Amino acid sequence: MFKDKDTFKRALTRQLVDKLGRPLEEVSEADVYKVLSGMIREQIGRDWAQTNTVYKEQKEKQVYYFSMEFLIGRLLGNNLLNLGVLETVRDGLKELGFPFGEVEEQESDAGLGNGGLGRLAACFMDSLASLQYAGHGTGIRYKYGLFEQKIMDGNQVELPDYWLQKGNEWEIRRPDKQVEVRFWGNVVTREVQGRLIFETIQYESVRGVPYDVPIIGFGNPHINTLRLWSAESMMDPFRQPSGQDGSYYRYLDYNRSVESISEFLYPDDSHYEGKLLRLKQQYFLCSAGVQSVLRTFGKLNLPLTELPEKVAIQINDTHPTLVIPELMRLLIDDNGFGWDEAWEITNKVVGYTNHTILSEALEKWPQQMVKELLPRIYMIIEEIDRRFRIQLNERYPDQPDRVSRMAIIEHNQIRMAHLAIHGGHSINGVAALHTEILKKREMKDFYELYPERFNNKTNGITHRRWLMYANPDLAALVTECMGSRWIKHPQELNGLIKCCKDAAFQNEVAKVKKQNKERLAAYILEKQGITVDPNSLFDIQVKRLHAYKRQLLNVFHIIHLYNQLKENPNMDIVPRTFIFGAKAAPSYYLAKRIIKLINTVAARINGDKAVRDVLKVIFLENYSVSLAQKIIPAADVSEQISTASKEASGTGNMKFMMNGALTVGTMDGANVEMHEMLGDENMFIFGLSAEQVQNFYQYGGYSAWDMYNSDSRIHEVMDQLIAPGPVCSQENEFRDIYQSILDHNDEYFVLKDFSSYIEAHLNIDLAYRNQSDWHQKAILNIAHSGKFSSDCTIREYASEIWKISPVKRRQI
Numbered sequence: 001m002f003k004d005k006d007t008f009k010r011a012l013t014r015q016l017v018d019k020l021g022r023p024l025e026e027v028s029e030a031d032v033y034k035v036l037s038g039m040i041r042e043q044i045g046r047d048w049a050q051t052n053t054v055y056k057e058q059k060e061k062q063v064y065y066f067s068m069e070f071l072i073g074r075l076l077g078n079n080l081l082n083l084g085v086l087e088t089v090r091d092g093l094k095e096l097g098f099p100f101g102e103v104e105e106q107e108s109d110a111g112l113g114n115g116g117l118g119r120l121a122a123c124f125m126d127s128l129a130s131l132q133y134a135g136h137g138t139g140i141r142y143k144y145g146l147f148e149q150k151i152m153d154g155n156q157v158e159l160p161d162y163w164l165q166k167g168n169e170w171e172i173r174r175p176d177k178q179v180e181v182r183f184w185g186n187v188v189t190r191e192v193q194g195r196l197i198f199e200t201i202q203y204e205s206v207r208g209v210p211y212d213v214p215i216i217g218f219g220n221p222h223i224n225t226l227r228l229w230s231a232e233s234m235m236d237p238f239r240q241p242s243g244q245d246g247s248y249y250r251y252l253d254y255n256r257s258v259e260s261i262s263e264f265l266y267p268d269d270s271h272y273e274g275k276l277l278r279l280k281q282q283y284f285l286c287s288a289g290v291q292s293v294l295r296t297f298g299k300l301n302l303p304l305t306e307l308p309e310k311v312a313i314q315i316n317d318t319h320p321t322l323v324i325p326e327l328m329r330l331l332i333d334d335n336g337f338g339w340d341e342a343w344e345i346t347n348k349v350v351g352y353t354n355h356t357i358l359s360e361a362l363e364k365w366p367q368q369m370v371k372e373l374l375p376r377i378y379m380i381i382e383e384i385d386r387r388f389r390i391q392l393n394e395r396y397p398d399q400p401d402r403v404s405r406m407a408i409i410e411h412n413q414i415r416m417a418h419l420a421i422h423g424g425h426s427i428n429g430v431a432a433l434h435t436e437i438l439k440k441r442e443m444k445d446f447y448e449l450y451p452e453r454f455n456n457k458t459n460g461i462t463h464r465r466w467l468m469y470a471n472p473d474l475a476a477l478v479t480e481c482m483g484s485r486w487i488k489h490p491q492e493l494n495g496l497i498k499c500c501k502d503a504a505f506q507n508e509v510a511k512v513k514k515q516n517k518e519r520l521a522a523y524i525l526e527k528q529g530i531t532v533d534p535n536s537l538f539d540i541q542v543k544r545l546h547a548y549k550r551q552l553l554n555v556f557h558i559i560h561l562y563n564q565l566k567e568n569p570n571m572d573i574v575p576r577t578f579i580f581g582a583k584a585a586p587s588y589y590l591a592k593r594i595i596k597l598i599n600t601v602a603a604r605i606n607g608d609k610a611v612r613d614v615l616k617v618i619f620l621e622n623y624s625v626s627l628a629q630k631i632i633p634a635a636d637v638s639e640q641i642s643t644a645s646k647e648a649s650g651t652g653n654m655k656f657m658m659n660g661a662l663t664v665g666t667m668d669g670a671n672v673e674m675h676e677m678l679g680d681e682n683m684f685i686f687g688l689s690a691e692q693v694q695n696f697y698q699y700g701g702y703s704a705w706d707m708y709n710s711d712s713r714i715h716e717v718m719d720q721l722i723a724p725g726p727v728c729s730q731e732n733e734f735r736d737i738y739q740s741i742l743d744h745n746d747e748y749f750v751l752k753d754f755s756s757y758i759e760a761h762l763n764i765d766l767a768y769r770n771q772s773d774w775h776q777k778a779i780l781n782i783a784h785s786g787k788f789s790s791d792c793t794i795r796e797y798a799s800e801i802w803k804i805s806p807v808k809r810r811q812i
Contacts, residue, residue: 001043001085008085008092015039024096030166032098033076033106036089037169040079041214048214048223054809055134059300059310061804063128063135064293066323067316068285069118069265070125070139070226072213073465073625074107075170081469082130082218109624111145111163112228114265114583115544116459116651117355119625120430121316123462123651123790129217129224130464131791132806133798138289138320140281141171141211141228146265149583149622154599158586171211171228179208179291180234181284187375198333200376206258207232208288218464219488221809229288231261268587276373279365283374286322294330304335308348312802315424317355318363318416324350324423325380333376339383351426351801353457354417355648357434357442358548363416370414381419385409388422395449406445421446421453426801428457431649431670433690441694457797458670459649460790463490466655471633473512474659478782481505486786493786500779503772510775513636513660520579520634524618530606532577532616537768540661541639542581542623542631545591548646551582552737553750553757554639555598558605558617559717559727560758565611566726574765575614581623581631593736595619597727600734604726633659636774637764640665641757643748645690647671658785660778662767664760666753670788677784682777684767686760687753696749704746713758714751718742 002008015035016027055062077100080086090100112118121137128135147158185203189196213226233255260267260277261284268274290313297304297311315323324346331342356362371378385408392403404410408418421427421443427450429435435456439447447454468475468487478486482495499505517534524532541554558578565571580598584591602617620627638656640647640663647669657663657674664684665671675685688696696702708714718741720727721734728734741750768774786792798804 001040001083002088002092005088005092005095008088009096011039012036012092013096029098029102030106032093033103034169036103037076037107040076040083041170041172044083044214044216044223047221048225050221050809051223051807052225054807056299058807059302060134060807061310061312061802062296063133063312063314063798063802063804064138064289065121065124065128065135065314065316066138066285066289066320067118067121068140068282068319069113069316070110070121070137070228071113071115071118071625072110072122072125072226073629074104074109075213076104076107077469078126078465079170079216081464082126082216084219086469106166107169108163108166109626110168111161112139112142112265114146116649117317119461120459120651120790122625123460123465124794125215125224125226126218126462126464127460127790127794129215129222130220130462131794131798132217132220132222132808133794133804134224134807135794135804136224137215137226138285138292139226139228140262140265140285141230142265143230143259143263144265146583147586151595151599151619151621154596154603156584156592156595168211168213170213172213174210174212177210177292177295178232179288179295181206181208181231181287183280183283183373185375187379195336198376198379204254205234206261206284207234208284208291210288210292222807227289227292229262229285231258231284233258266585270587272369275366276369279369279373282319283322283326283377286320286326289320290323290326290330304331304337305341305345307345311349312351312804313349314351314353314797314802315420316353318352318420321352321363321416321420321423322374322377324419325377325384328380328384329376332380343384347423347425350420350424351428352420352424353428353430354420354434354438354443355430357437357648358646364413365416367409367412367414381408381414384419384423392449402445406449417443418446421450425453426455427453428455428801429648430457430459431673432456432458433645433667433672434648434669437645437690455800457793457801458673458788459651459654460788460793461651461654461658462790463487463493463658463786465629466632467658470629471512471516471659473515474509474633474782477505477508477512490786490789490791494783496779496783500776500783506772506775506779509660509779510771513634513778516633520630523630524620527620528618530616530618532618533575533613536575536577536614536616537636537764538577538579538634539637539639539764540579540631540635540656541641542579542620542628543652545582545584545588545595547590547594547740548643548748550641550643550748550750550753551580551598552594552741553641553753554578554580555594555601556717556750556754557757557761558601558615559720560713561761562601562605562608562611562615562726563713563716563720565615569610573614574768577616577618579618579620579631581620581627583623590736590740593734597721597734597737600729601727628655632656632661635659635661636768637661638663638665640668640671641687641753642666642668643693643753644668644688645693646748654785654788657781657788660782662764662774662777662781664757664764673787674784677787678780682780684760684763686756688749693749702745702749702752704742704751707746707751707754708742711751711755714754 145161148161150157182203185200208229211228215224267277269278327346331337481499486492521532521534638661640653644666650669666687721738
C-alpha cells in the first residue's frame, strides 16, 4: 500500500495540504485521522469491488451473519495492521510530529454493541475476511449506540453516546441499495387461479438504507462487508393522499417513530413501548437484511430453489429469529412458492447460535403485539406453530405436556428460541459445557427430536487485535521465540511451550507486562487522579455487569480483605490493585447498585492511609473495546467467576489468557476447556460445579441464611452493607443488596462459593511470590490460547455448518 515510510510521508503531506488548504504546521491530529482514513479507504476500494465481483462471477456461496450487535471498536489501527503498514504509518506520523496514539484517539468507538455477543461478531468478521471466506455482517447503524457511562457520586449515569458526532470515516452510504420495511396494517386474502394470495394493506412504510463498512482481511486482498441498516422515513409512508386533516402532525409522529428504530441499542423493554420498539428493531434488521440477501442472490441468475447452495444465514442469538418467517414471507408472497418448498429452503439456509441458558435472555414476545405490529409475519409464525404441533403430536402421542413445552406459541407468548431451533438446520452452543447443558437440560426435548442439528462451536477471539495490536511488544517476543507462522496459524502458539522455562525469555515477558501495567497506571492517574503501584498484582474483572457474573463476590472478598488488614495492619500480603470495568443496563437496578457498592468501597479503601500501600480498588468508567485494549495486556489475574452453568462461554477469559494473565474462575463456559489444557497448576479453580448448582436448583437444600449464620466472615461482610462503618456511610445504605442475597436465597450462590473463592485468592498470593514460576504459568497460558482464536472457530463453522471454502484470488 505504501512502499516505505518516506513514500507514506510524502503522500500524507500532499493529501493534507491539498484537502485542507493549509500548511502542515496548522494541521491537527483530527485532520490527520480524517485524511489518513480517507486514503486507506481509497486504496482498498478496488480490492473491495474486486472481492464482490469474484463472488458474483464464481457464484460463491456467501454467509450472512445477522446480529443486533457488532462491537467493532476503532478501525484505524486494526485496518493498518491487516494491510501490513502499521509500523510504516506509525513511524511516518511520528517523524511528521503526530504521535500515532493521539491520531487514533480521534476515532470514536463504534457504538454498536454491549458485550461479548457483539465483540464475538466483530472477531468473526475479522476472521472471515482474513481466512478469505465469503462472509458478511448484517446489523443496525445505531445513532447513539448503548450509552456513555459516567460515574457520579459512585453511581452509574447514562448519557447519549454520540459516536457519530464526528462522522464515521469507514462507512459508505448506499441509497441505491435501500429497501422498504412494512409495519402494522391488515392482511387481506384472495384466490387467484386456485392459489391463496396474501396482501398487506394500510401498512406503515420505513425506508432501510444500508451503510457499508469494509472488513479488511489480514495479509490478503480479501475485503468483505459489514452492512449496517439505518431507518429513514418515506415520503408517503401511509399510502394515502397528503393534506388530510391532521396528516402533518401524523407525519411528524411517524418520522419520530422511524428515527427511534435505529437510534439506541437495546431500548428499555421493561414497559410496553420499549418492548414494541425492540421488536420493531429486530424485524427491521431481519426484513432489510433478508431482502438485501435475496437481491444479491438474484444477480446470480439462478432459481431460488438453489438458495441453500449459495446462501447461509447465521443468526447470532434469538434477536434475529424473525429472519425465518420473513424469508418464508418473501418466498411465498413475493415469489410464489408453496409452503412446503419455502419451508425446506428456509430450513436449509438458516443456522442458530445460542448464547445463553438464562430464561430472561431466551426471548419471548407477546402474541398480540406481534399480531398487531407484524400481521403477515404473525400469520406465518402461527402456521409454523400449527404444523409443528401436528408433527409433535404424531411423534409423541398422549404427551400433551411435552407438546406444550415445545410449542412455539404458548400462554400468549411467542418463544423465539423454539422458532429458531425448529426453523433452522443447525443449533450450536458456544462452549463444550454450554452445549451439553443445552442438550441435556435446557433444550433436552428439542435435542431428542433433532439430535443431528445440535453441535458445539466454542467461541473465539481474533489474535490479531487482542495480541498483535493490543500487545505488540508481547507479540514481538512470541515471534522472536518461535517465528511468525503463528500469525496465520494461531494454533501453533503452542510452540511457545519450549520457551516457558527459559529464564531470559521469562524476564523479557515480565518486562513487557511491567510496561503495560505502567501504561495503565498512568492512564488511571490521568483519568482519576489515583496512584496505583505497577509492582502490585493487577487483579481485573471487566465485563458486562450482571448478577450471575458475580462482581458482587469479588467486592465481598475485597471488603473481607480490608477487614483483615484493619484488624491486623502488619498482615503479610502481596500488594493488590483490583480493577473493575462494567456497564449495567439502565433498567437493571441491582446491577447499578453493585456499581455504587464497588465505588463506595473503592473510595473508603483508597482514602485509608493505613492500607493504601497494599490495597487499591479502581472502577474505570465507560468500558469499551479501546479501553479493554489498555486494560487486558496489564492484567496479572483474570476474574472469570460466574456461577457455574450460567456463562455460556465467555471471550474475556480468552483475551486475558492470550495476554499472559492467570485465571481465577469457576468451571463454567470456556473455563472448562482452558482447564483441560492448563490443569490446576496454571489457573485457580474454585466453587460449585455446574452439576452441583443444578442440583440445588432442582432439589433445594441451600440456605443463604445458614451460610450467613455459620461463617463469621460472611456475617461481618453482610452486616457492613447495612450498618454505618467501613462500607456504609449511613444505615441501610445497601440493604437492597443485602436482601437480594439473604431474603431471596442468594440465587447465584455468592455466599456458597465465598470460602472457596477466598482460598483461591490465598493460593494466588502464594503463587505470585515466586515470580519465575508465575511467569512460566503466564507463558503456558499464552501458548495454549491459540485454540481460542476465532480463526479456528470460523473454520469449524465454515466446514461443518455453512459448507464453504476459502475464496482464492490473486493480489491486484
